[in-house]
Amino acid sequence: MTTEPGAGLAPLSRARGVAAMLAADTASAGAGITVEVTGPGQARAQMTVTGNMINGHGTCHGGYLFLLADTAFACACNTHQYMTFAAAASIVFTAPVRVGETLTAVAVERSRYGRNGVYDVTVIRDTDEVVAEFRGQSRMTSVPLPGEGGDGAHA
Amino acid sequence: MTTEPGAGLAPLSRARGVAAMLAADTASAGAGITVEVTGPGQARAQMTVTGNMINGHGTCHGGYLFLLADTAFACACNTHQYMTFAAAASIVFTAPVRVGETLTAVAVERSRYGRNGVYDVTVIRDTDEVVAEFRGQSRMTSVPLPGEGGDGAHA
Amino acid sequence: MTTEPGAGLAPLSRARGVAAMLAADTASAGAGITVEVTGPGQARAQMTVTGNMINGHGTCHGGYLFLLADTAFACACNTHQYMTFAAAASIVFTAPVRVGETLTAVAVERSRYGRNGVYDVTVIRDTDEVVAEFRGQSRMTSVPLPGEGGDGAHA
Amino acid sequence: MTTEPGAGLAPLSRARGVAAMLAADTASAGAGITVEVTGPGQARAQMTVTGNMINGHGTCHGGYLFLLADTAFACACNTHQYMTFAAAASIVFTAPVRVGETLTAVAVERSRYGRNGVYDVTVIRDTDEVVAEFRGQSRMTSVPLPGEGGDGAHA
Incomplete structure (x- = not known):
């Protein structure tokens, strides 16, 4: 892409x-998630696991780990001016997480091609141990993000 | 496997x-999720999307779609007597979902091999349109499920 | 989609x-792969594993299992008149395969939405044991397939 | 893990x-693939696309892109002394590849936990453009690699 949107x-x-x-x-x-955009295609999200986020085995439900990572992914892929959606995602659970732990999800952009993108999100606990590896595929629309002036339709 | 656990x-x-x-x-x-085990390796889960489950684009957050599918998967893969965990999962989002919709996640077992399993969960809205296709990889432990008498260690 | 392409x-x-x-x-x-289209969105492919398809552990290389499944997927998703590409795919390896075995890959369509599709391919050996579970995401173009008359541009 | 195998x-x-x-x-x-192990958990593989690696759309078959990435992954995850297998993998195809192009697959280790690992492989063409993003899940056995002295069973 010679002229990159955004x-x-x-x-x-x-x-x-x-x-x-x-x-x-x-x-x-x-879920008490806070997010910081750290650069184009990058974001960090944090969440503290509460007693309302537990699965039937007594550890943090995969749905909440996914929610945290997916939010970091959404913020990272929406730094390019146009509304961008999650098309697909995968997650590998690498360690169980307990109530009271604070998790950080670090999202980085791996590739962008046409209107598509691949983003990786590593979720770590406060000892830096990885608890989940997430990969998202994004799809950009031609609609400017709310809050952006926009510059007309994205080709 | 000649003698299948459970x-x-x-x-x-x-x-x-x-x-x-x-x-x-x-x-x-x-999340108001209800589940019905429909057979060995099978489960159906339901959830109604509320105003607390919305993402920044005004549709149901991927984290809640994943939570619903993951719960159906967890119930399906824990029908074999021993505690079984989600090792990994992927999801493809095929249509946006709005507040007020009731979703059904139908989980089926595709394959079991050793202590591992592959389960597919299709999430549909009440018109039967598919809104997400989920695939989970499970890993069985040797710990009997709570509520099961168990029959000693699983080989 | 009210009018389905193809x-x-x-x-x-x-x-x-x-x-x-x-x-x-x-x-x-x-790779000696043969394919039969069995219906819209469906195909079966077969391959016999030769001594040229082996990995460093002495079993069929994952690349050849993927090649077989990917070909079945490509044929299944190209039954809708317009050239359709693999956008992404995942594979779970469920059993090792040896030289001399004949494998069958059965591809089915799970979902189609807009120009996208989700297809599952189960690869079995001749005892019907599953050796791999593949899932592909497709993306349709507006170019009629070679050999198709076509009916003009696909909306 | 306090004592890391290998x-x-x-x-x-x-x-x-x-x-x-x-x-x-x-x-x-x-496939003419050459590999260099660049460190623990890291490898680079190269392949030149020939006229025998083409799919029905005239570009490099996804099976050969996967084969290249999977070989880089296998070499990266087998740098820890014990035979390690691919359990699952996913690939996103980001650009078509033509006959005559030389591709490089760069494999890095993202996470290791117990006997499992997550490895990412980025496949680039000689302009450094990414053509595929691959992620592999590995599973380590207790069998020392051929050529390794080994140190007895891996706990």
Whole structure:
């Protein structure tokens, strides 16, 4: 791609688009997830595991680990000015997580091609041990993000 | 495998093991998920999407779609008497879902080999349209499920 | 989707489009793969494992198991008149395979949405034991398949 | 894990174990794949796409892209002294590849936990453009690699 969508976007603008998106995200808010956009295609999300997030084996439910990673992924892939959706994702669970632990999900962009992207999210506990490895596939629309001025339709 | 673990398990016992597991599952309960074990390696789970499950684009958060499918998967793979964990999973999102919709996740067993299993979960809305295709990889332990009498260590 | 692309396609035409595609597929031909289209979105492929397909552990290389499943997937997803590509795929290896074994890959369509599709391919040996579970994500273009008359651009 | 299997293994020994494995790998040899082990959990593999590796759309067959990435993965995950198998893998195809192109697959270790591992392989063409993103899940046995002295059973 010679002209990358969102390539000239100011850092403030990236943060603004994601902030507008997060403000509407009741699922992440309900789980106490906080997010920081750390650069184009990058984000960090944090969540503390509560007694309401437990599965039938007494550890953090995979759905909440996925929710945390998916939110970090969503913020990372929506730093390019246009609304971008999760098309698919995979997760490998590498260690059980207990109530009270604070987890950090670090999302990075691996590849972008056309309107598509591949993002990896590593979820770690506070000892830096990895508890999950997530990979997301994204698909960009031609709709500017809320909060972005936009520059007309994305080719 | 010539002697399948849990092969001679009575239906009531399967349901009892899963019921004990679900009773401890605060994440599924919090999302209003109900589950029915429909046979060995099979389960159906239902959830109605509330205003607390929404992502930044105004549709059901992928984390909640995953939570629903993952719970159906967990119940399906724990019908074989021994505690079984999700090792990994993937999900393809095939249609956006809105607040108020009731979703059904249908889990089936594709393959079992050694202590491992592959389970597919199709998530549909009430028009039968598919909204997500989930595939889980399970790993069985040698620990009998709570509620199961167990028959000693699983070879 | 109210009007499904390729919905009115005659069986002969489906087979013709896939046959033209297979005729150009030197990779499958080199592996001795044969394919039968068994219906819309469905195909079966067969391959006999030779001494040239072995990995460093003395069993069939995962690359050849993937090649077989991927070819079945490609034929299944190209039964809808328009050239369709593999966007992504995953595979779980469930049993080792030895030289001399004949494998059958059975591809079925799980979901189609917009230009996308999800296809599952189960690879079995001649005892019907599953040796691999493959899932492919497809993406349809607007280019009619070689051998298809086509009916103009696909919306 | 406090004592990592293979942690004290000399570089030469790592290379020797993988070299013995590659010597038996007829599939990789037949595709002209060469491999260099670049460190513990790391490998680079190269392959030039020939006219025998083409799919029905005239580009490199996904099976050969997978074969290249899978071989890099196998070499990376077999640098820890014990025979290690691919349990599962996923691949995203990000750009078509043509006959005559030389591809490089770069494998890195993301996580190891118990006997399991997660490895990522990025496949690039000679312009450094990414053509595929692969992720593999490995499972270690207690069998020392051929060429390794071994130190008895791996706990």
